[in-house]
Amino acid sequence: MSTAPTAASSNPPMPAAPPPSVSIVVPVFGSGESLHELVSRVQAALSPLVSGLELILVNDGSGHRSWQLIEALARSEPQVRGLDLMHNYGQHNALLAGITRARNSIIVTMDDDLQHPPEELPKLLAAIAEGNDVAYGKPQRREHSPWRNLASRLTKRAVRAALGAEMAEKSSAFRMFRAELREGFAGFRDAQVSIDVLLSWSADRVACVAVDHHPRRQGRSGYDLGKLLAVTLGMITGYSTLPLRLASVLGLLSATLGLGLLFWLLLQMLTADSQPTGLTLIAAMIALFAGLQLFAIGVVGEYLARMHFRTLGRPAFVIRTETGPTPRLENQDP
Incomplete structure (x- = not known):
């Protein structure tokens, strides 16, 4: 008796993603x-x-010579586009200008000084292919001065404490993310920009990839210790309520301390043969409370100043001109 051949039970292989x-x-x-x-x-x-590639070079007030180089590259390389900003707006503002005009499904940000080796890009691309929204390239060893490395670590820890975001520890200027994340900050209007904070509003799966980090070949970094601390303060007051909560806690502690000292002075007056003057103690407490009040007022002032500048509608960037395939010449903020 013959048996009918059985059909293969295995499922056909899934087609590879484009x-x-x-x-x-x-x-x-x-x-x-x-x-x-x-x-x-x-x-x-x-x-x-990749199926398509474009490089958007954003001249962030780097002088006419840099823009001439970008224009020459855009003429000789069809994959290169250039944006010339009106003046120096800062690294994150320049990145936002390029991000809002990127046309492809994956966006990468990297520095212009070759400290981020382009040969490491496939590692980030593999992390995105695994389903991550953002992939950061974290240097195995930073080629900065010890003071700059320390300031960078302190900045990230402060931002993490303020935002409660794990991205602060993983973050790096060498990042790759899905273009859909832009929808989370499409309505963002502020001159104080942090790309990592904007990405954290939408990103859910974040990867950290170990990459090489090369020393700077020319020039010097625009971020010294003072600027890094200023950036940290700007991010904390611009994107979190931690300073306000800190001021409230200090106010509560000072009020509790003052009440305790009042009871102590009353107890001394009731139990001692002579009433203690305590002028030194009173003067010290007045100075303490006055300092805490000024601190709280300063914190509130920082927030009021940010609200004031946001109501002015100051743009994050203004583009002077563009070059490359199908440029848009009109000036516009994001």
Whole structure:
């Protein structure tokens, strides 16, 4: 008796996902001479892995010479687009200008000085392919001075304490994320910009990838200890209520301390043969309470100042001109 052949029970293999398209956003400030090498290395690293590639070079007030280099690259390389900002708005503002104009499904931000090796981009792309919304390239060893490294760590810890976001510890200027995350900050209108905070509003799955970090070839970093501390203060007061809560706690503690001292003075007056003057103690307590009050007023003043500047409608950036495929020449804020 013959048996009928049985049909194969295994499911057919799933078709492979199409390769993504990638936009690279690079703020340019003081490292224009390295742009030719940056573009060629990015193309070599990503062209075999993606369906489309564009590099958006944002001249953040780096002078006419840098813009001439960007224009020359845009004429010779069809994948290069250039944005020329009206003046120096800052790294994160320049990044926001490029991010809002990126056309592809995956967006990358990296520095212009080749400290972020383009050859590490496939690692970030693999992390995104695993289902992550954001992939940060965290240097195995930072090629900065010890003081700069310490200031960076302190800044991230302060921001994490203020925002309660794990992204603060993982964050890096070398980042890759899905373009859909822009919908979370499409209505953002503020001159104080933090790309990592904006991404944290929408991102749920965040990866941290170990990458190499090369020393700076030319120029020097625009972030010294003072600027890093100013950025930290701006992020804490601009995106969290931690200082207000701290001022409330200090006010409660000072009120409790003052009430305890009042009871102590009354007890001394009732039990001692002579009434203690306590002028030194009273003067010290007045100075303490006055200092705490001034601190609380200063914290409230920081928030009022930010509300004031936001009502002025100061743009995060203004574009002077664009170059590259189908440029848009009108000036507009995000």
